[in-house]
Amino acid sequence: MTFDSLTIPPQFKITQEQFEVLTQVNRDLQLEKTATGELIIMPPTEGNTGRKNLEIEGQLWLWNRQTGLGIVFNSSTGFYLPNTAIRSPDVAWVSQQKWQQLTPQQQDQFPPLCPDFVVELRPKTDRIEELQKKMQKYLDNGLRLGWLINPQQTQVEVYRQNQEVEVLDFPVSLSGEDILPGFVLDMRQVW
Numbered sequence: 001m002t003f004d005s006l007t008i009p010p011q012f013k014i015t016q017e018q019f020e021v022l023t024q025v026n027r028d029l030q031l032e033k034t035a036t037g038e039l040i041i042m043p044p045t046e047g048n049t050g051r052k053n054l055e056i057e058g059q060l061w062l063w064n065r066q067t068g069l070g071i072v073f074n075s076s077t078g079f080y081l082p083n084t085a086i087r088s089p090d091v092a093w094v095s096q097q098k099w100q101q102l103t104p105q106q107q108d109q110f111p112p113l114c115p116d117f118v119v120e121l122r123p124k125t126d127r128i129e130e131l132q133k134k135m136q137k138y139l140d141n142g143l144r145l146g147w148l149i150n151p152q153q154t155q156v157e158v159y160r161q162n163q164e165v166e167v168l169d170f171p172v173s174l175s176g177e178d179i180l181p182g183f184v185l186d187m188r189q190v191w
Contacts, residue, residue: 014039016080020109023078030076035083035137042088045075049123052151055189056119057091063176063183070095070116080110081141087134089118089146093180114141117179121190122150135159145179154191 014022019033030042045053053075061072073092080086092115099107106112118138120131128150135148139159146159156174158166168174170191176183 016084016086016110019086030088031086032078032088033084033086035081035085043125046123046125049121052149052190053090053121056121056149056185059185060091060093060119060180060183063180064093067182068096069180071099073115078110079115080112081114081137083137083141085137085141086110087137089115089138090121091119093117114138114143116144117176118143118146120146120148122148122152124152132157132165135165145177147174147185149190151191156187 014033014037019031022039023029023031032040032042034040057072057074064070064072071094073089073094075088075090077092078086078088079092094111094113094115098113098116099111102111102113115138118135120135122128122131128148131148135143135146135157136159138146139161143159144161148157148159150156154170156168156171158168158174160166160177172187174185174187176185
């Protein structure tokens with residue numbers, strides 16, 4: 001099973017404020033909300049997936065620390081997307097300019113924006129189709145660049161605005177292109 005979920009009846013619409021309260025009283029759960037009102041309960045990450053996530057986060061954080069071009073977020077951060085979903089990518093990055101457009105109060109809540117860049121790392125237990133749908137939703141909400149890393153197939157799907165998904169077989173590195181100028185993810189520690 002990939003996710004446990006609760007389906008909210010169509011007549012009941014959970015607001016952003018209600019979702020925030022729900023997450024505050026259930027701090028041990030990692031929750032997401034789809035645009036259609038489905039709550040998703042994310043299970044804890046397995047050891048190797050957690051290790052790989054941290055490797056990706058660390059490399060991105062170090063690059064960002066040196067460039068100061070944006071803000072890096074881990075998988076604990078929920079983003080309130082334009083389609084009303086609240087989603088938590090494994091790794092996310094937002095440009096300084098976009099972040100500074102938010103008020104301090106918005107920065108303290110689920111930031112009301114779609115990250116410029118996200119990474120989703122597929123655990124063994126997740127169906128690839130669900131993660132591909134999630135990546136497409138990020139694109140639909142303004143994502144500029146996204147990587148869906150699939151260690152089971154040693155593939156990376158690269159998502160870009162207005163382009164077909166590019167599938168890379170066993171890449172040794174990934175370029176942040178013009179979204180993350182100069183960033184190169186060394187994949188040797190991820191595989």
